[in-house]
Amino acid sequence: MAAMHDTDAIRRLMLAVERLELAAEQQAVQARASAEGLQQVHAAQAGLAAARQTEEAKWRQAMARLFEEQQRQTELALRPAVARAWRSVILASAGLALLVLGFGLLLNHEYGRLQDAQARADAAEVSAEVQRAARHVEISACGGRPCIRLDRDTPTWKSRGQEYVLVDGGEN
Helix, strand or coil, X not given: CHHHHHHHHHHHHHHHHHHXXXXXXXXXXXXXXXXXXXXXHHHHHHHHHHHXXXXXXXXXXHHHHHHHHHHHHHHHHHHHHHHHHHHHHHHHHHHHHHHHHHHHHHHHHHHHHHHHHHHHHHHHHHHXXXXXXXXXXXXXXXXXXXXXXXXXCCCEEEECCEEEECCCCCCC
8 A cells, every 4th residue: 555655645746746847837938928018018118209200290380280271370360350450550650740830831921920920020110210300300301302301510429430410309
């Protein structure tokens, strides 16, 4: 019976060894599968990163085209408004220039009237002086020509080589 017992023990031992070898083989297969899986994961991640970069580049280009198109449409839409604004500025400037020109002409006209009034005032002042002096002088017509009567004993006034008879400046 000892021989049978030994055979059973050897058989069990062999079964255990086979199981161990099988387990070791499964672990090796799992390790290889894990390593391959890890490599596949890394490869997939690299592929995803490359695809993401490609898609990102396409997206950026599409966004740039959309922005350019939007900018072009905005410029086209604003062009009439900008033209109207410039026309308004030009018309306002022309109106302001005409207004300034009108005020300038009005001021020039009023300045001319002021000068005329000043000349009339100066003439009136001279006329008033002449009238005051005429009260002291007797004017008459001598043969159709004006003449005045002067007192020969009155003192004379010399100015610029001419001799004038002073008229009595006393008030009546």
